[in-house]
Amino acid sequence: MPELSPHEAATVFFRNGAELIDLEPELIDVLATSDRELAVQVPIRLDDGSLLVARGYRVQHNNARGPYKGGIRYHPAADLDEVRALASLMTWKTAIVDVPFGGAKGGIEIDPTGMSAAELERTTRRFTSAIHHVLGVYQDIPAPDVNTNAQVMAWLMDEYSRAYGYSPGIVTGKPVELGGAPGREAATGRGLLAVLDAYATGASLELAKTRVVIQGFGNVGSNLAILLAAAGVSVVGVSDVDGGVYASDGLDIAALLALAKQRRPLHELPGAKPVDNATLLTLECDILVPAALGGVLTEANARDIAATVVLEAANHPTSPAADSILHERGVVVIPDVLANAGGVVGSYFEWAMNIQQFRWTEQRFNDELETRMRESYANVAALAKAKSVPLRRAAYAVGIERVAAAAKLRGYADA
Ligand code: NAD
Numbered sequence: 001m002p003e004l005s006p007h008e009a010a011t012v013f014f015r016n017g018a019e020l021i022d023l024e025p026e027l028i029d030v031l032a033t034s035d036r037e038l039a040v041q042v043p044i045r046l047d048d049g050s051l052l053v054a055r056g057y058r059v060q061h062n063n064a065r066g067p068y069k070g071g072i073r074y075h076p077a078a079d080l081d082e083v084r085a086l087a088s089l090m091t092w093k094t095a096i097v098d099v100p101f102g103g104a105k106g107g108i109e110i111d112p113t114g115m116s117a118a119e120l121e122r123t124t125r126r127f128t129s130a131i132h133h134v135l136g137v138y139q140d141i142p143a144p145d146v147n148t149n150a151q152v153m154a155w156l157m158d159e160y161s162r163a164y165g166y167s168p169g170i171v172t173g174k175p176v177e178l179g180g181a182p183g184r185e186a187a188t189g190r191g192l193l194a195v196l197d198a199y200a201t202g203a204s205l206e207l208a209k210t211r212v213v214i215q216g217f218g219n220v221g222s223n224l225a226i227l228l229a230a231a232g233v234s235v236v237g238v239s240d241v242d243g244g245v246y247a248s249d250g251l252d253i254a255a256l257l258a259l260a261k262q263r264r265p266l267h268e269l270p271g272a273k274p275v276d277n278a279t280l281l282t283l284e285c286d287i288l289v290p291a292a293l294g295g296v297l298t299e300a301n302a303r304d305i306a307a308t309v310v311l312e313a314a315n316h317p318t319s320p321a322a323d324s325i326l327h328e329r330g331v332v333v334i335p336d337v338l339a340n341a342g343g344v345v346g347s348y349f350e351w352a353m354n355i356q357q358f359r360w361t362e363q364r365f366n367d368e369l370e371t372r373m374r375e376s377y378a379n380v381a382a383l384a385k386a387k388s389v390p391l392r393r394a395a396y397a398v399g400i401e402r403v404a405a406a407a408k409l410r411g412y413a414d415a
Contacts, residue, residue, distance in 0.1 A: 004319060006085035006294055012320040014088065017396025020387060027404050030412055031091075034084055035068075036060045040130035042108055044123045047116050054123070055079075056108040058131045060140060061087035064406035067138050068104035069094055069344060071145030071173075072152070074123070075293075078107030082294070086145075089315055089337055090344070092399030097341040097376045099348040102403075104140055106131070112147050121155050124148075128159035135160060137169040137355065143347050144173040144219065146293070150185065154178055169354035172347035181350035183365035189223030190366060191342015192313050193231065194373035196287070199309070199334055202381060205286075213237035213285040213307070215244070215277065216292030217260055220313045220340065224289065229253040238266060239280045241292070245272035246283055282306060290317035297322040305331060312336040327390050335392035337399060338380055345372050 004012065011032055018028050042056040057080050060068040070090040083105045091103025108127055112120060134140055144153055153171040157178060160170045168179035176182055183190075200207045212228055214221045217240040225235050234250035245251060245266050252269065259268055267274035281288065281296065282304040290296050291313035297305065302318075302325035310326060310333045312318065318326070318333060326333055346369055353359055360368075384394035 006082045006316055009320055010085040010088050013396055016393050017400050020397040021401050034059050034061045038134055042127050054108050054110045056127045057083040058106040059083045059087035061103040062091040063102035064403050066100035066102055068140035069101035070104040071143045072106035072148050073145035074108050074110055074112045074147040076111045078109050083107045086315055093337045093341045095399035095402040096338055096395050097345050124152050124155040125159045128156050132160050132163055142171050150175045169351055172350040179354050182362040184346045184350050186223040187346025188220045188340055188343035189227050191373045192224050192339055193227045194370045195339050195377045196311055198374045198377040208232045210286040211236045212287045213283050214289040214291050215239050215280055221291035225253045236285055237280050237283045239277050244275050244280045245269050246275045247272040290314045302326055312339050335395050338395045342373055345369055
């Protein structure tokens with residue numbers, strides 16, 4: 001089977017879900033395409049005086065259920081096809097966890113590794129000024145994603161506020177000092193753990209006896225690792241872009257965090273075996289968590305995955321061909337659109353707090369997040385069981401049905 005592009009792959013999963021609910025062909029056509037795709041030039045003055053002319057994108061997939069919502073990533077592979085795919089995933093994700101948002105995504109095709117803070121700030125401000133006319137507190141609300149963080153959101157918020165007045169609700173994942181929500185930074189990891197725990201309970205799997213391997217040690221991977229370690233679950237393998245480490249009796253997560261903080265290679269961890277990223281995915285373990293980039297589980301390696309559960313923390317880590325192989329092999333895949341939705345649930349809480357000018361405690365944030373994630377899992381798992389389909393197909397069906405219902409009520413094709 002030829003390698004599908006990210007958007008082609010997302011479309012395969014979308015059509016599988018749509019088929020399960022017998023979605024009308026014309027709604028399939030509407031929902032298979034983006035509402036709006038904005039491509040902009042981002043000229044970046046580098047510290048050495050030279051000019052880097054990058055491409056940036058904001059794709060708004062669908063807003064039938066609420067304002068467009070989705071992160072912004074800085075990555076060389078964040079081209080229009082990838083951003084388009086990620087925007088559509090956001091539409092299904094926000095619907096699956098039933099938050100009142102649509103789906104969007106943004107990206108700049110740059111490698112920010114080694115860029116100074118001043119260069120990143122100029123990049124962010126320049127990009128914001130090129131796309132701010134399509135953003136809005138009730139229109140389109142960005143958030144962090146790969147290689148962007150709370151500081152980047154602060155610059156985005158400031159640049160937007162220079163044009164439109166003080167607008168903390170224009171982004172989520174902001175620093176707490178600017179109206180960010182305590183709990184948001186760890187929300188994706190916390191949501192992953194809640195979903196994994198709900199799955200384990202249903203499958204009579206004792207989480208404390210499982211071994212977990214995580215690819216990616218950024219916001220999502222590291223927060224999940226911290227929470228798993230705190231829950232007594234053994235994290236036996238971890239990697240970042242430069243490779244990883246393995247220890248059959250469990251890794252010292254606090255020590256790994258200290259290395260990551262100092263930007264030192266993870267393989268400097270004493271007593272652990274260095275491992276490359278391709279091998280990491282095939283390590284002996286119970287639960288494999290891709291938490292870095294898309295397209296890492298493919299037809300080429302799906303038969304070598306030793307885990308019995310794949311918890312998709314990254315977006316679109318599994319190709320459709322790999323998904324079928326894993327299913328045939330009895331490997332349970334807990335899909336991205338459900339598993340990693342804790343981030344957008346947390347973003348919804350933050351946005352709701354901003355527009356009400358009210359702040360929750362971290363405890364309330366975490367409790368409501370966990371409840372929402374467990375309920376969303378239960379809803380998807382019930383449909384999967386009733387229809388005898390994998391969790392991914394059921395999750396898409398749940399999301400698509402909600403978006404389609406809203407689109408119909410609003411009259412998606414009425415003049
Ligand atoms: P991040 O930039 O904080 O971290 C990314 C991590 O992946 C880093 O450790 C990096 O070294 C590693 N990495 C990059 N390229 C790699 C490679 N080729 N092999 C192995 N590791 C590699 O990003 P993040 O926010 O943690 O996002 C990770 C994934 O989770 C992305 O797919 C993102 O879309 C998804 N996600 C993020 C959020 C969120 O709230 N941040 C929410 C939902 C989903």
